[in-house]
Amino acid sequence: MSGLNASVTEAAFAIGRLDQALNGHPLLPAALHRMRLDAVRRQAAVDGYAIDPWHLAAVIEHLPLRLGDEDRGGVFEAARYAFTQYQWLVAPDLEQEGAVQDAMAVLTRGSRNDSPLLCVARGLHDWLEAGHARSAMRTAIVRHLGAMLTRLPLPLTGAAALQADVPWDFTAWAPLFLQALAGEARDALRQLGLLEHGWLQARQAVAPGRRRNSRALAAIDLIAAAPLMSAVTLAGRLRMAPKNALILLDQFVEQDIVVEVTHRSARRLFGLKGLAPLAMEVALPRRARRGANRICESIIESAPLLSTVSPLARWQPDYxxxxxxxxxxxxxxxxxxxxxxxxxxxxxxxxxxxxxxxx
Missing domain, CATH: 4.10.810 (Virus Scaffolding Protein; Chain A)
Incomplete structure (x- = not known):
């Protein structure tokens, strides 16, 4: 029991530090986005699917993937699975929401004298012992900890504790699950430090030579806080013309402060330099690919929508x-x-x- 108590303390301390660091942080939206990508990557890996988080980021934004000679079928199958896990985590549909509510009811059955972390460990173990799927309980854990322990819905699920070689007896498994939660929290805190470093470097790069009333620093702050930013969105936030916002973004790209991830003339999306891996994973426009087939778009067409509203039928003009x-x-x-x-x-x-x- 002493080992279990030590694991509870370790996990609580790591999660508390992360929650404190993120609360009110100017980069909170970007940090949570990165955390969700990492959470889904861990979950998919444990479930047997190796997914590049930047592939998932491209699929979320409905961007085609740039692939080499690797197993295309395997990549798309993994991306489909990861996107489904992302949907469970961010916007479950009506049926999924019902399963999440059932999982949350299991988490709240624990003793009031137990810590929320022990209740989560016991609830997850009981849920899987009953033969239920993992996805609903993962989302329930995020919500339960957000309501009972943290101020933010941190996507921490202890995915590593569900690997095939982990002992399943609760006494031996529970400390490993709590240690996995602590490890995810520490990784997220390090990622937040990298985001801050990139943000401060970008601010230092644009500050020299700018007019006092320049909106460049404000633009960098907005770009850093958002996972991806378009010229129209930036213009609306800064109350300037979209054309001028696009000029500002193009200047940032030339200065190697910002990267464009879409390679298109329309719906161009930008992010800080740290998103360069995402730009490398996005396919070039169709006109530049010379006969590339539609396999890159197939995952988006077959992926579930993050909404319960059915899409409108495509309009067919009548001439x-x-x-x-x-x-x-x-x-x-x-x-x-x-x-x-x-x-x-x-x-x-x-x-x-x-x-x-x-x-």
Whole structure:
């Protein structure tokens, strides 16, 4: 029992430090996004799917993947699975939400004298012993700890404790689960430090030579806080024209402060230099890929939507009335040309039409 108590203390301390560091932090949205990517990567790996977190980040943004000679089928299968886990964590549908509520009921059955961490360990063990799937309980753990222990819904699930070689007897397994939670919290704290470092470096890079009323520093703060930022969103936040925001972003790209991850002329998305791995995983535009097939987009088309609302049917334009009007106009021009020719005159419109046809 002393080992279990030590593991509870270690996990509580690590999670508390992370919660304290993130509470009110200006980079909170970006930090939580990175934590969710890492959480899903760990969960997928334990469940038998090796997923690159930047592949998952690209799929979340509906960006096509750039792949080499590796097993494409395996990559897309892993990405589909990881995206489903991300949906469970961020926006479960109606059926998934019901399973999450059932899992939360299991977590709240523990003794009031037990710590929330012990209740989570016991609840997860009981849930899996009953033969239920892991996904619902993982989401329930995040919510339960957010309600009972932390101020933020930190995506910590102790995924490493569900590896195949981990002993399953509760007395031996519970300390390992708590240690896995502590390890995830420490990794997230280190990641937050890297985000802060990149943010401060970016601020130092844009500060020299800028006018006092320049919005460059404010733009860097907004870009750093968001996982990805478009020119339109940045313009709205800074209350400036989208064209000027795009000019500012292009300047940041030239200065190697910001990277563009979409490689497109429309819906361009930007992030701090730390998102360079994501830019490397996103495929080039179709016109630059010369005949690339649609396999890169297949994962997005088959992936579940992060909403319970069914998408609208694709609009199909109907040009029948326009074509009929154009045909009537052509006939009127031909009739006028025939009548004018019978009088020895030319119809200017008909002459122009004939000359264009000869070209």
């Amino acid at each position: 029948a009335d326009l074509e009929a009007a154009m045909a009537a106009a052509d006939q009127a021009v031909r009739n006028a040309d025939i009548r004018l020719q019978s009088l020895g005159l030319d119809c200017p419109i008909a002459v122009q039409v004939r000359s264009e046809k000869k070209r």
